[in-house]
Amino acid sequence: MQSSLDPALREAYLDTDYIVSDDPPLFMRVGESNPDLQILLASFGVSTAAFITAWNPGSKPLSDDENDDRQMALLDEIEKLRLNYLVGYGEREDWREYSYFIMGIERATANELASQFGQLAYIWTESDGTPQLITMV
Numbered sequence: 001m002q003s004s005l006d007p008a009l010r011e012a013y014l015d016t017d018y019i020v021s022d023d024p025p026l027f028m029r030v031g032e033s034n035p036d037l038q039i040l041l042a043s044f045g046v047s048t049a050a051f052i053t054a055w056n057p058g059s060k061p062l063s064d065d066e067n068d069d070r071q072m073a074l075l076d077e078i079e080k081l082r083l084n085y086l087v088g089y090g091e092r093e094d095w096r097e098y099s100y101f102i103m104g105i106e107r108a109t110a111n112e113l114a115s116q117f118g119q120l121a122y123i124w125t126e127s128d129g130t131p132q133l134i135t136m137v
Contacts, residue, residue, distance in 0.1 A: 003135040005120055009059060012092070013121055013133050018051050020088040020101045028131045030123065038129035044084055046104035047127040050113070050134075051088060053099040057118025071098055074117055078102055081109065111136070 003010070013030065020026040026036050028051070041049060054070035056062055062070070078085050078100055086101045102110070107124065114122045114136050121135045 004137050005135045009120065010133070010135070016090045016092050016095075018088065018090050018099070018123055018131065020051075020086050022086055028123065028125070030131050030133045033128065033130045035129060037125060037131070038127060041103065041125070041127055041129070044103045046084075048105060048107065049101055049103045049125050050105050050107075050110035051090075051099050051101050051123035051125075051131070052110065052113055052117070052119065053090065053097045053122075054117040054119075055097040055099075059120055067098075070117060074100065074113065077113060077116070081105070107134075110134070 018028040020028070020040070022040065026034070026040060028034055028037060041047060052074065054074035055067040057070070083105055084103045087098065088101045089096050089098045110122060110124060111134070114134070120137050121133055123131045124134045125131045
């Protein structure tokens with residue numbers, strides 16, 4: 001399926017640093033293999049993870065309060081699924097969005113969460129430790 005994601009927005013996703021707030025922090029880039037990511041997944045005994053936010057649905061900016069409320073609702077959904085997660089954020093020079101790195105999630109469930117929270121894309125990784133951009137449009 002061909003993505004209809006705006007090319008400039010796609011480029012922004014690809015140029016973003018994705019940071020998992022572990023000790024030490026784990027830095028991810030789409031398409032770049034990361035041995036530390038492989039180790040993290042293995043340490044939790046899982047082979048998949050999704051980096052998802054509830055911030056700014058449809059890439060339309062909301063207030064910090066609105067985004068915080070949405071992020072808490074996403075956390076409630078993650079906890080209902082009883083999945084391990086770490087907090088994180090996506091960051092560029094002019095932008096930051098908080099996210100959850102959800103471990104052991106199935107891809108269909110990640111798609112459902114991203115869709116439920118109005119996200120145009122999210123980051124997916126498997127045991128090879130190479131993050132992928134998954135578009136929802």
